[in-house]
Amino acid sequence: MQITQTDHKLVTDAVAAAELTTSGEIVTVVANESDGYTDVALAFSALVAFTGLVLLAFFPDPVLSLFDALSGGWNTEWTPSGLFGLAGGIGIALFLLTFALTLIPAVRFAILPGKVRTLRVEDAAVRHFKVGAERRTHGRTGVLIFVSLREHRAQIIADSAIAEQVPPEVWGDAMVDMLREIKAGRLGAGIAAGVRDVGEILSPHFPRADDDENELPDRLIQL
Numbered sequence: 001m002q003i004t005q006t007d008h009k010l011v012t013d014a015v016a017a018a019e020l021t022t023s024g025e026i027v028t029v030v031a032n033e034s035d036g037y038t039d040v041a042l043a044f045s046a047l048v049a050f051t052g053l054v055l056l057a058f059f060p061d062p063v064l065s066l067f068d069a070l071s072g073g074w075n076t077e078w079t080p081s082g083l084f085g086l087a088g089g090i091g092i093a094l095f096l097l098t099f100a101l102t103l104i105p106a107v108r109f110a111i112l113p114g115k116v117r118t119l120r121v122e123d124a125a126v127r128h129f130k131v132g133a134e135r136r137t138h139g140r141t142g143v144l145i146f147v148s149l150r151e152h153r154a155q156i157i158a159d160s161a162i163a164e165q166v167p168p169e170v171w172g173d174a175m176v177d178m179l180r181e182i183k184a185g186r187l188g189a190g191i192a193a194g195v196r197d198v199g200e201i202l203s204p205h206f207p208r209a210d211d212d213e214n215e216l217p218d219r220l221i222q223l
Contacts, residue, residue: 007188014192018199034124041102049095125155
């Protein structure tokens with residue numbers, strides 16, 4: 001999904017407007033993806049290689065016949081060391097081929113379980129919250145809206161002062177409004193809708209004071 005200057009402006013304007021009514025500070029972050037998933041790719045490649053070796057052990061004849069055909073059609077007298085070498089070569093080839101395929105984003109994300117995507121996005125959101133919002137405001141009233149595009153996941157995380165007064169489930173409506181727009185291809189409008197909802201949730205609990213200062217950036221942060 002392409003992030004346009006219009007998206008940036010929609011989000012920036014929404015944050016500025018929301019913070020006119022609350023002392024809460026809203027930070028918005030969009031990531032192309034939350035993790036490289038190298039560990040998942042390695043594990044999947046190892047599984048494919050191991051499965052190939054198990055199948056070779058139970059059904060060796062088709063593979064040996066193919067090897068004979070490729071070597072000129074002459075029958076080969078297979079020694080134990082030759083068989084182990086062939087099996088090792090097949091295992092390595094399967095591992096490397098599978099890992100190479102997982103370097104293609106479409107393939108990598110096709111094999112990712114939904115639970116893994118969710119957990120990695122949660123971890124990424126927490127990391128960015130700790131860096132960009134947690135304890136960065138005077139009253140510990142920072143809120144992070146984090147969207148990860150490839151995973152099709154989003155998170156809303158609030159600093160401790162907000163978490164003490166606003167239960168996590170309250171952010172559900174903001175998440176629904178945001179994802180409805182994003183699913184329709186309107187990224188900027190979706191995040192802006194989430195920002196407006198978060199501002200409305202914060203206003204009764206953390207109204208804006210006369211001397212309130214803007215402590216965190218209003219702009220959409222693109223990773």
